[in-house]
Amino acid sequence: MTDFVQNNYLLVAIALIVGLAIAFSLFRGRRSLAKDARPRRDLRRDGPEGNALHDEYSAATRDVAGEILGIDAHPNIPGPSGPPDDLRMLKGVGPKLAAQLNENGVTRFDQLARLSANEVALLDSRMGAFQGRIARDRLVEQACYLERGDKDGFEARFGKLGG
Amino acid sequence: MPPLAKVLAGLVAVLAASWAWHGPMRRGEAYVGRLEREARAAVAATGMTGVEVTLDRSPLARNATFTGTANEFQRRGLLDEPGLTGRVAAVPGIARVRWADEPVRERAALPLLAETAFLATLAYLIGLALGWLLWGRPRRTGFA
Numbered sequence: 001m002t003d004f005v006q007n008n009y010l011l012v013a014i015a016l017i018v019g020l021a022i023a024f025s026l027f028r029g030r031r032s033l034a035k036d037a038r039p040r041r042d043l044r045r046d047g048p049e050g051n052a053l054h055d056e057y058s059a060a061t062r063d064v065a066g067e068i069l070g071i072d073a074h075p076n077i078p079g080p081s082g083p084p085d086d087l088r089m090l091k092g093v094g095p096k097l098a099a100q101l102n103e104n105g106v107t108r109f110d111q112l113a114r115l116s117a118n119e120v121a122l123l124d125s126r127m128g129a130f131q132g133r134i135a136r137d138r139l140v141e142q143a144c145y146l147e148r149g150d151k152d153g154f155e156a157r158f159g160k161l162g163g
Numbered sequence: 164m165p166p167l168a169k170v171l172a173g174l175v176a177v178l179a180a181s182w183a184w185h186g187p188m189r190r191g192e193a194y195v196g197r198l199e200r201e202a203r204a205a206v207a208a209t210g211m212t213g214v215e216v217t218l219d220r221s222p223l224a225r226n227a228t229f230t231g232t233a234n235e236f237q238r239r240g241l242l243d244e245p246g247l248t249g250r251v252a253a254v255p256g257i258a259r260v261r262w263a264d265e266p267v268r269e270r271a272a273l274p275l276l277a278e279t280a281f282l283a284t285l286a287y288l289i290g291l292a293l294g295w296l297l298w299g300r301p302r303r304t305g306f307a
C-alpha cells in the first residue's frame with residue numbers, strides 16, 4: 001500500500017490541496033463574515049441624539065432637568081425616513097409588539113438601529129406590557145443587520161429569517 | 164454556493180483528477196507495468212522456466228496471476244525458503260497473487276481506478292479536516 005501511495009503522491013497532494021481550499025472557502029469565509037457583520041455600538045451610525053458618551057450625559061441631564069421642571073424635555077424617537085418595514089421580521093416580534101412599536105413611532109429598521117442607549121430606554125419605558133423586550137430580544141442589534149440588508153449576517157447570528 | 168455544494172464540487176474535481184491521472188495520463192498503466200516487470204524479475208531470480216506472471220489489465224489491478232507448471236514446493240516454498248507465490252507477493256505494491264489453475268481462495272484487489280479514486284477521496288477528506296482544524300474550529304475568545 002505504501003508503494004501505491006508513493007506512486008500517487010502528486011495526486012494525493014492535489015486532492016489534499018483541493019480539500020484545504022474548499023475548507024478555507026467554507027470556514028474562513030464564514031468566520032470573517034461573522035466577525036465583520038457583528039454590529040458594534042461604536043460603529044453604528046448615529047441618530048439625532050448621538051451615541052457618544054457626552055451625548056448620553058447630555059440626554060441624561062435633559063431627563064433630570066425635565067423631571068425637575070415638570071416638562072418632557074427629552075426629544076421623541078426620531079421619525080421614519082421612508083416607507084415602513086415589516087418589523088415582524090425581527091426575531092421575537094409578533095403582531096402586537098410590532099403594533100406597539102408602530103404606536104411609538106418606530107416603523108423602520110433604521111430607526112431601531114440608530115437608537116442611542118437613552119432613546120432605547122425612553123422607547124422601552126413607553127412599551128407598556130412589552131417593557132424589557134427591546135433588550136431581551138436584542139431588537140437594536142437585529143435591526144442593525146436588517147437595516148443594512150445583511151441577511152447572511154442576520155441569519156448567522158439570529159437564525160433563519162422568517163423561521 | 165451552499166456549503167454542501169462546495170464540498171461536492173471539490174469531491175467531483177478530485178474524482179475527475181483521479182480518472183485523468185489513471186487514464187489519459189497513463190499513470191495507472193505505467194504503475195501496473197512496473198509492478199509486472201518487478202514480479203517477472205522476482206520469478207527470473209529463482210531460475211525457473213515455464214512459469215509466467217502477469218498483472219490484470221482489464222481492468223488494471225494489482226493482482227498477479229501465475230500461469231505454467233510448477234509443483235507445490237515451487238509454488239509455496241518449504242520452511243524458510245519462499246516459493247514463487249511468496250516471492251511475488253513480497254514485491255512492494257502487489258496486492259494479491261494467485262495461480263490460474265487453482266480455485267480462487269481470496270478476494271481480488273479492487274480495480275486500480277477504484278483504488279486511486281479512494282486514495283484521492285481520502286486525501287481530500289483529510290484536507291477538509293485539516294482546514295476545519297485550521298480555520299473552522301470554534302475558538303475560545305474569553306473565559307466565559
